[in-house]
Amino acid sequence: MLNIADTLHTWCREARPFALATVIQVSGSAPLPVGTALAADADGNVVGSVSGGCVEGAVYELCQQVLKSGEPPTRARFGYSDDDAFAIGLTCGGELDVLVQRIAPTDHRHLTAALNEVTSGRPAAVAQIIDGPEELLGRMLSVTGDGSTHDATVGGEEWEGAVAAQARALLRAGRSDRVEVGGDATTCPERLTILVHTHASRPRMLIFGAVDFAGALSEIGRFLGYRVTVCDARPVFATPARFPHADEVVVDWPHRYLAATEVDARTAVGVLTHDAKFDIPLLRLALSLRVGYVGAMGSRRTHEHRLELLREADVPEEHLARLHSPIGLDLGARTPEETAISIAAEIVAHTHQGSGTPLIWSTGPIHHKTTPPMASSQA
Incomplete structure (x- = not known):
């Protein structure tokens, strides 16, 4: 999502709700990497891309649906269509999974803080839960360059500690990645997959x-x-x-x-x-x-x-x-x-x-x- 940080920062500062579609998994010859995002607001403004053009229309419509209905985060898979080259699909032959969720900036002040750091050229990371219990799907946690955690919404100290640890580690390394946390009694009882978006130069x-x-x-x-x-x-x-x-x-x-x-x-x-x-x-x-x-x-x-x-x-x-x-x-x-x-x-x-x-x-x-x-x- 940090590929569109400037616009998201503006929308967050204006307290403008928007729908965020994030590429959470790719396979084959997908055009854009995991973490790339598209966002749309209720006025029809759109920024970013998830496929370089192949499925943008379908993702935009899904964004509008989630934004207007207020429904929970939803996942969608897009792949190559053998029957109709003009059908919704990736003509490059790959597949991608997209997570679409509604963002109300007043409920995600941590995201505003992270985007402020990014647009100011300072290091920050946003950890996004992309797989796990349905009630946690799409929740986020932000970490800034000094290691501080901002207004975590991931739920519970156990979740927050495990997710924040991964976010800090990847921020130190200066790279984004999908990681698994939890699944054992000493950390989190259920397994989570998180996508950590980082903005950081190499240490x-x-x-x-x-x-x-x-x-x-x-x-x-x-x-x-x-x-x-x-x-x-x-x-x-x-x-x-x-x-x-x-x-x-x-x-x-x-x-x-x-x-x-x-x-x-x-x-x-x-x-x-x-x-x-x-x-x-x-x-x-x-x-x-x-x-x-x-x-x-x-x-x-x-x-x-x-x-x-x-x-x-x-x-x-x-x-x-x-x-x-x-x-x-x-x-x-x-x-x-x-x-x-x-x-x-x-x-x-x-x-x-x-x-x-x-x-x-x-x-x-x-x-x-x-x-x-x-x-x-x-x-």
Whole structure:
């Protein structure tokens, strides 16, 4: 639905009811992906598309029917017609399922909040229940870039917690997807299929220090979906040829680059230089910013000395408590590649509030019931 966010935002601000038709499943050669939407209001205004033209008329009529009758959300399937090339159907040979529901903006203030974020260029996600108990079909929950949940309508704390966790995870990853939740006694008693619509750029991973560990970490960071930047003040080391997996390689003093670049609550900062002239001004700044993770490489002795220098630089204790150092989980890593895995594992564990212990040592659900906000406590 975020393909038509501008118009939906206007209609929501005007408290104008509308019918929303969302592609919830495709098979074969369907022209548009899952999540694409068409909307129509009572005055006959229509925006968006679900098929590139093949079945727009039929979907529009269904929208008007749902909008005027106020009937519950309804699903419809459209496919290729062998008998009549001009009949309602997808001449491309595919099939698509569409969910049509009536939206009254006064009852969906969370949607208005999410659309406001999207149209302002900020990250947001809308989770929409597309399969499950009939009374929950079409219900939505919105999550904004700081991880806040807005006026959930999915029903009940158990439902809300499970759906919000999936929405936050996909928002962090910057992708839309269909996911299953529930179906067990520890989360939701019944199984739900939700479609999470996201608007988010890739989260950033800022790696400071053009060393071998940075090369391995940039590769795994990109694999995890981060937009990776490697920064070092030494031009002989900070070259694109040495870091082919980084999205950008910057030659600059680390603290100066960090002060000038854009970060948010999903940003992961890795300080791999273990050189005080770089580390101290950089960490002093990084620990004061609204970022999700800050880690610094070095031995325990290096870490203790670094803490002394940061305290001398008047860094508050609550900022120091955010520093992950020595960086990474205890995997017994030796090589740059193994070390990169240990760092990435700690970032994932911190993001989802995982313990980092082997699952065989724990009991209860493997997946956490809820996901924390997208940033740790901030200054």
